[in-house]
Amino acid sequence: MLxxxxxxxxxxIIRLFTESGQPVGSKKLMAELPVHVSSATIRxxxxxxxxxxxxxxxHSSSGRVPSMxxxxxxxxxxxxxxxxxxxxxxTVQQSFGQHYHKIDEIVSQSANILSNLTSYTAITxxxxxxxxxxxxxxxVPLGNHQVMAIIVTSAGTVDNQVFTIPQAISGDELEKxxxxxxxxxxxxxxxxxxxxxxxxxxxxxxHYMASPTGFLDIFDDVLKKASQERLYxxxxxxxxxxxxxxxVTQLKSLYNMINQSDDLAKLLNLSPEGANSKVQVxxxxxxxxxxxxxxxxxxxxxxxxxxGQGVIALLGPTSMPYSRMxxxxxxxxxxxxxxxxxxxANLDDD
Amino acid sequence: MLxxxxxxxxxxIIRLFTESGQPVGSKKLMAELPVHVSSATIRxxxxxxxxxxxxxxxHSSSGRVPSMxxxxxxxxxxxxxxxxxxxxxxTVQQSFGQHYHKIDEIVSQSANILSNLTSYTAITxxxxxxxxxxxxxxxVPLGNHQVMAIIVTSAGTVDNQVFTIPQAISGDELEKxxxxxxxxxxxxxxxxxxxxxxxxxxxxxxHYMASPTGFLDIFDDVLKKASQERLYxxxxxxxxxxxxxxxVTQLKSLYNMINQSDDLAKLLNLSPEGANSKVQVxxxxxxxxxxxxxxxxxxxxxxxxxxGQGVIALLGPTSMPYSRMxxxxxxxxxxxxxxxxxxxANLDDD
DNA sequence: TTTAGCACTTGATTATAACGAGTGCTAATT
DNA sequence: AATTAGCACTCGTTATAATCAAGTGCTAAA
Numbered sequence: 121m122l123x124x125x126x127x128x129x130x131x132x133i134i135r136l137f138t139e140s141g142q143p144v145g146s147k148k149l150m151a152e153l154p155v156h157v158s159s160a161t162i163r164x165x166x167x168x169x170x171x172x173x174x175x176x177x178x179h180s181s182s183g184r185v186p187s188m189x190x191x192x193x194x195x196x197x198x199x200x201x202x203x204x205x206x207x208x209x210x211t212v213q214q215s216f217g218q219h220y221h222k223i224d225e226i227v228s229q230s231a232n233i234l235s236n237l238t239s240y241t242a243i244t245x246x247x248x249x250x251x252x253x254x255x256x257x258x259x260v261p262l263g264n265h266q267v268m269a270i271i272v273t274s275a276g277t278v279d280n281q282v283f284t285i286p287q288a289i290s291g292d293e294l295e296k297x298x299x300x301x302x303x304x305x306x307x308x309x310x311x312x313x314x315x316x317x318x319x320x321x322x323x324x325x326x327h328y329m330a331s332p333t334g335f336l337d338i339f340d341d342v343l344k345k346a347s348q349e350r351l352y353x354x355x356x357x358x359x360x361x362x363x364x365x366x367x368v369t370q371l372k373s374l375y376n377m378i379n380q381s382d383d384l385a386k387l388l389n390l391s392p393e394g395a396n397s398k399v400q401v402x403x404x405x406x407x408x409x410x411x412x413x414x415x416x417x418x419x420x421x422x423x424x425x426x427x428g429q430g431v432i433a434l435l436g437p438t439s440m441p442y443s444r445m446x447x448x449x450x451x452x453x454x455x456x457x458x459x460x461x462x463x464x465a466n467l468d469d470d
Numbered sequence: 471m472l473x474x475x476x477x478x479x480x481x482x483i484i485r486l487f488t489e490s491g492q493p494v495g496s497k498k499l500m501a502e503l504p505v506h507v508s509s510a511t512i513r514x515x516x517x518x519x520x521x522x523x524x525x526x527x528x529h530s531s532s533g534r535v536p537s538m539x540x541x542x543x544x545x546x547x548x549x550x551x552x553x554x555x556x557x558x559x560x561t562v563q564q565s566f567g568q569h570y571h572k573i574d575e576i577v578s579q580s581a582n583i584l585s586n587l588t589s590y591t592a593i594t595x596x597x598x599x600x601x602x603x604x605x606x607x608x609x610v611p612l613g614n615h616q617v618m619a620i621i622v623t624s625a626g627t628v629d630n631q632v633f634t635i636p637q638a639i640s641g642d643e644l645e646k647x648x649x650x651x652x653x654x655x656x657x658x659x660x661x662x663x664x665x666x667x668x669x670x671x672x673x674x675x676x677h678y679m680a681s682p683t684g685f686l687d688i689f690d691d692v693l694k695k696a697s698q699e700r701l702y703x704x705x706x707x708x709x710x711x712x713x714x715x716x717x718v719t720q721l722k723s724l725y726n727m728i729n730q731s732d733d734l735a736k737l738l739n740l741s742p743e744g745a746n747s748k749v750q751v752x753x754x755x756x757x758x759x760x761x762x763x764x765x766x767x768x769x770x771x772x773x774x775x776x777x778g779q780g781v782i783a784l785l786g787p788t789s790m791p792y793s794r795m796x797x798x799x800x801x802x803x804x805x806x807x808x809x810x811x812x813x814x815a816n817l818d819d820d
Numbered sequence: 821t822t823t824a825g826c827a828c829t830t831g832a833t834t835a836t837a838a839c840g841a842g843t844g845c846t847a848a849t850t
Numbered sequence: 851a852a853t854t855a856g857c858a859c860t861c862g863t864t865a866t867a868a869t870c871a872a873g874t875g876c877t878a879a880a
Contacts, residue, residue: 143841143842145841145842145843146842146843147841147842148841157853157854158853158854158855159842159854160844160853160854160855160856161852161853161854163842163843163844164844164852164853166843167843167844177842177843178862179860179861179862180842180843180859180860180861181841181842181843181844181859181860181861181862182841182842182843182860182861182862183841183842183843221688221691338571341571356725357721357722357725357726360718360721360722361718365715368710368711371707371710372707372710375706375707376707493872493873495872495873495874496873496874497872497873498872507822507823508822508823508824509823510822510823510824510825510875511821511822511823513873513874513875514821514822514875516874517874517875527873527874528831529829529830529831530828530829530830530873530874531828531829531830531831531872531873531874531875532829532830532831532872532873532874533872533873533874
């Protein structure tokens with residue numbers, strides 16, 4: 121079992137490592153800890169913390185660095201409820217003070233403000249999108265190599281798009297494909313649909329048609345029209361601030377992923393607890409995606425009442441100052457919702 | 471005056487430096503030159519080339535590197551007409567072989583293909599946009615803090631957008647502002663209008679209204695709607711391939727510029743010679759913009775007959791293999807035009 | 821004009837030593 | 851039993867010097 125002091129040490133290590141980026145040694149800790157104990161004692165405690173896997177050495181005689189499990193433990197049990205920085209509050213409120221013409225302006229601006237404030241990469245999803253579900257899908261052959269795809273969402277929106285397709289597809293094939301899609305996808309949130317479209321559906325569809333690719337492209341396209349347009353990324357280039365420079369290829373892949381709304385939607389997967397869930401932190405190793413191994417993703421839902429809810433997310437290094445970040449995200453959750461509710465209210469005035 | 475051999479040496483230096491990225495010395499040149507002369511002779515010739523400013527040393531005992539003027543001279547007088555690489559031709563034609571649903575898909579794909587093929591950053595402007603001019607501008611107060619901005623273009627398109635504005639602006643002020651804008655901007659290409667909106671107009675407008683900013687935003691917004699949407703960038707992240715890593719700030723600024731359509735439009739400034747102009751190369755120092763100092767921008771127009779023309783551009787380091795790049799751009803100019811003409815033809819079939 | 825030869829310059833590479841921050845362990849202290 | 855001082859040891863980092871390699875300019879001969 122861990123002692124009070126050992127936990128205090130873990131906390132200090134995490135704080136100091138986040139501030140300096142350097143491994144933390146026993147001397148430095150001695151100077152920083154509120155209680156006075158000798159460096160030898162701290163070393164003993166650190167040995168214990170290491171033996172349970174909460175901290176690590178970078179080499180045999182180096183200071184300690186928090187491990188993945190160390191961060192997880194910190195996030196789950198140790199972290200103080202955020203202490204809001206008044207400068208940040210002022211900045212955010214001032215940034216939101218402007219007048220906006222469109223909803224999307226507000227949402228995308230949020231991503232920009234947040235990324236500026238943090239020097240990380242921010243992602244925002246417009247309200248309503250997170251839990252909008254697919255309620256219907258139609259594919260209407262118009263003859264002359266043209267097909268109209270129509271999708272209906274639970275938000276009541278209807279999007280359509282006309283496509284020209286290379287080979288005529290038989291009405292029979294279309295019929296089956298449509299039924300399959302309706303069976304498999306209707307009722308699911310658009311984000312999930314978009315995701316399944318890449319994984320399950322192609323396999324199933326392969327039974328009915330030779331090359332389902334063209335078909336899927338069409339579907340994907342109109343789906344994008346209904347959802348993707350409301351996904352915003354701010355500060356992509358901040359990746360450069362918190363990434364290792366040595367592997368340009370990996371950096372490029374990450375960048376591509378971030379700008380590919382399908383992949384991104386997959387990440388933002390609405391948090392299960394609904395509207396008033398707390399800020400979620402997912403550490404790299406917990407996310408399956410190899411590209412994110414050394415990063416950390418924080419997400420939080422915001423709630424605009426009848427207009428649905430959206431997501432605010434922050435992508436940064438594993439060693440973020442979580443306390444401040446959580447405070448910021450909570451602040452944003454509130455301010456963005458307020459601003460949007462305001463906006464909707466003004467609309468109704470007309 | 472420069473001798474035949476000296477020019478041959480300049481050419482070889484440019485080629486070798488582009489291939490290796492290293493300063494070129496007299497021994498290396500001796501091995502590469504078609505005629506046999508001693509390294510001492512080459513050294514003498516290089517001294518001459520340096521004295522007229524076509525090449526430079528990086529330090530007192532280093533090999534030579536082409537200077538800005540060296541590149542300019544090479545481009546204007548020395549470069550061979552491009553020799554088309556059959557592999558490139560095949561790749562391009564295959565990439566264009568797919569079926570596309572929308573014009574913009576074709577245009578944006580072009581940017582992607584071109585950037586992949588070159589490892590540089592490619593920019594494409596959809597057809598018609600380059601020489602579309604502003605033919606009319608109206609601003610209609612609708613009461614209730616709302617204003618409709620309408621812009622009419624020489625292509626016959628009418629775009630409109632409704633805005634809510636903070637303080638009511640007096641009709642008188644509006645009147646004057648509209649007149650000013652009509653006087654100053656009507657008749658100019660949209661790209662130029664967008665540019666002037668950042669420079670000249672704010673100054674002029676300041677005479678009539680206290681804070682022209684909000685006003686300009688509106689105008690800018692609807693202008694974007696009419697033009698920006700057709701500007702595509704491919705391979706932004708390729709910047710990482712050909713940029714110095716040491717200055718992250720500068721890299722970010724460049725990235726922002728590339729993704730800000732106003733700035734970008736300014737760069738692509740339709741080439742004066744119209745439809746069938748040759749590929750233009752502008753070297754960093756020639757572009758005024760400090761961020762581009764170490765880069766080079768190649769542009770070429772493509773022509774889609776009655777549907778207007780567009781621009782293809784390539785941003786890379788100063789030391790690009792220009793011969794191949796010019797060949798590629800010429801190829802793209804042709805293939806993209808062909809594909810678009812095809813597309814328009816199919817549309818008319820319906 | 822061209823070329824061989826040579827002294828000289830300079831950045832890059834390598835080797836070596838010295839340094840510094842840190843650890844674990846032992847023995848003494850509280 | 852917990853804490854601490856002391857010390858030998860590890861290992862990455864920094865500093866210094868030595869060597870190397872690629873290149874130049876210049877002089878004198880061909």
